[in-house]
Amino acid sequence: MAAMNFLFKLSTTNPALHSDCTRSVHSHLRSPHILHNSWLGTKVWLHPHPQPCRLRPPVSKLRPLVATVSFSLPTANPERLSSGHKVPNWSSKAIKSFAMGELEARKLKYPNTGTEALLMGVLIEGTSPASKFLRANGITLLQVRDETVKLLGKADLFFFSPEHPPLTEEAQRALDWAVDRKIKSGDGGEITTTHIILGIWSEAESPGHKILSTLGFNAEKAKELEALISNPGFTDD
Template structure:
């Protein structure tokens, strides 16, 4: 069973030296994430993509994704496949959360779109907002298109991807590889992957809100210009 090295996520633990009873702080510097834990005994284990943090009084589980799902298993062991950016990985995590908020059984392209907007700091998110596409509008269009979930339904902790959403992720990887450019797979690639799935909810919502092929080309050009 393979494990991921925590050297990818520099960690520091510290507490207020003037107050021994103060909360112990665990910081993950790479993505600016942190967790405040009350307790004394701290143990950290990494297996696959999960970081487990436990204390004497309680246990907290934080999911730290190092990659995104793929329908092409051979990619998981290939060193030649570009890595996803931290913003793209965070967008994916936010997409799962949005699917759960709406009580949907799956993470679809509409959730991926919302995840990009929730993360909010990427070129793709800024591009969407500049063109009048906001998180509130996408949520509203999602409910209009897909409807509300049953009040008593509870989504799984990690709602599985729909087929269109998985294809959107793999499209993003394929396009990055075909470009021959160095660097990471970004949220722009993810957004363009959603747009490439013409029958998906995400594409339909984008089209309803005014997104079009010309804007997709503009975003792709902006992403290419930034890579140089």
């Protein structure tokens, strides 16, 4: 009865909508399922295939999010790769480590991404052979972060790092070392996080090298890593 009264009132205000909503309500009344709701003390009429009413407002569609992902890392001298050598690819874990290093530099409010940030990025990624090797030798993210603050100090509280803190010269050379080392190997594989760690170690005056040395990394450990990447088909998996 309430439904029919509703249709009567609706037809007096907008007759054009009367037929659509009438068919919808009648379809519910022809073959309803009745649910007894003891809490409300009412009966709820359900229909197995309800017809939509045109009074229903349209549902807006949300725009899909678009993300831009970089598949390479910056190199200081890209022209040196054009001498007949195939440009090596960075592994996905190396790219993620670089991004995590940038983020760590921003967290510490540093103006640049240095070798210490690259080192922390590898440890934050956490699943690569290089990260596992460092942890197995007692070098953890918390230790590196503490040593970084001891060595470089705390940034100004009111300083805000850029979205992508630019690389220091030492960090850039470390990445270039990784690229050059991979080209010289001639095996055609990817540049890995292990190459990055060895690149950091090659910069003897850099904060990353000093922190590694303080935490027990030495030439013997570097040779172990060098032996890893010398194996044909070595990957970051």
